[in-house]
Amino acid sequence: MYPLDYIQPVYRPPSEAYSLILQVTNGCSWNQCTFCDMYTAEQKHFKPKSQADINQELDLIVASGQPVRRIFLADGDAMALSFRRLRAILESIKSTLPNVQRVSSYCLPRNLKNKTVEQLAELEVLGLKLLYVGCESGDDEVLAKIRKGESFESSREALQKIKQAGIKSSVMILNGMGGLHYSEQHAINSARLMNYAQPEYLATLVVSLPMGEQRIQSGFGGQFKALKQVQLFREINLFLEKLELEKTIFRSDHASNYLILKGVLNKDKEKLLAQVEQAIEQPKTASLRQEWQRGL
Numbered sequence: 001m002y003p004l005d006y007i008q009p010v011y012r013p014p015s016e017a018y019s020l021i022l023q024v025t026n027g028c029s030w031n032q033c034t035f036c037d038m039y040t041a042e043q044k045h046f047k048p049k050s051q052a053d054i055n056q057e058l059d060l061i062v063a064s065g066q067p068v069r070r071i072f073l074a075d076g077d078a079m080a081l082s083f084r085r086l087r088a089i090l091e092s093i094k095s096t097l098p099n100v101q102r103v104s105s106y107c108l109p110r111n112l113k114n115k116t117v118e119q120l121a122e123l124e125v126l127g128l129k130l131l132y133v134g135c136e137s138g139d140d141e142v143l144a145k146i147r148k149g150e151s152f153e154s155s156r157e158a159l160q161k162i163k164q165a166g167i168k169s170s171v172m173i174l175n176g177m178g179g180l181h182y183s184e185q186h187a188i189n190s191a192r193l194m195n196y197a198q199p200e201y202l203a204t205l206v207v208s209l210p211m212g213e214q215r216i217q218s219g220f221g222g223q224f225k226a227l228k229q230v231q232l233f234r235e236i237n238l239f240l241e242k243l244e245l246e247k248t249i250f251r252s253d254h255a256s257n258y259l260i261l262k263g264v265l266n267k268d269k270e271k272l273l274a275q276v277e278q279a280i281e282q283p284k285t286a287s288l289r290q291e292w293q294r295g296l
């Protein structure tokens, strides 16, 4: 374990399990999405960490002698920091930990509004190789109801900017995010967004509301109807059917998923659709995660 003190809780993508988590900000600058309770605790108010404190943490890592190959910049949207601050952080990483091969971060589309493609390309040269973008949906009605503060167009523009800068993107889409009423349009428009964006990685997570439905219902006027397991599978089925991807690594293996799916799209589309169909038609024969095995 790396010898750093974190303001808990800290979240990171599953693929950053072995990375050094460098908490360059605390919390999320937006923090309004009605499905997300990750940074709503008292101690998680958004605050950037000073460069002096970040340098001190990097020195601690160097002193520990532990090898670091990958760094994930936490918390919820470190890309909210200005270009100037991000450049300084990446330069510090480069000078103190020269063996780091990849720096990554969560990124809201709005985090890139004030950053040019040239600036992002400069960050890429300094080590920023991957951005995890929580699109959640490509449907404008659903996005408004969950108070994501983004739209199909703002998400598309940000993903295009990331690509033009030579940075890879990993997109998260939330299975069940529209509830029963918007399920179909959520699936179709989310696929449409992905077809425009052609991200290098795509992950689907199942909406999980351990703190209750109160916040999500506020955006849906009390009309949000959570999808049952088979309805979640039908939504994924439609989403997969509509995807036209050239070469995207698809993962539905986050702990929130009942059905684990992995493949390269569109190459493995038929195989993945067959797995989803089996889960719909013969759930007993499909290897599904039990409720107690799921988490966020």
Ligand SMILES: C[S@@+](CC[C@H](N)C(=O)[O-])C[C@H]1O[C@@H](n2cnc3c(N)ncnc32)[C@H](O)[C@@H]1O
Binding pocket: 011, 012, 028, 035, 036, 037, 038, 076, 077, 106, 107, 108, 109, 132, 133, 134, 135, 136, 172, 173, 174, 205, 206, 207, 208, 209, 256, 296
């Ligand atoms: C820690 S958040 C940070 C993402 C980043 N702020 C963004 O919005 O792009 C990572 C992801 O967790 C997922 N997430 C958050 N709350 C969730 C919930 N209640 N159920 C399922 N997934 C959730 C969303 O896909 C979200 O984008």
Ligand code: SF4
Binding pocket: 028, 029, 030, 031, 032, 033, 036, 037, 038, 039, 076, 077, 108, 134, 148
């Ligand atoms: S999903 Fe992302 S932007 Fe929305 S509140 Fe959670 S961390 Fe913030």
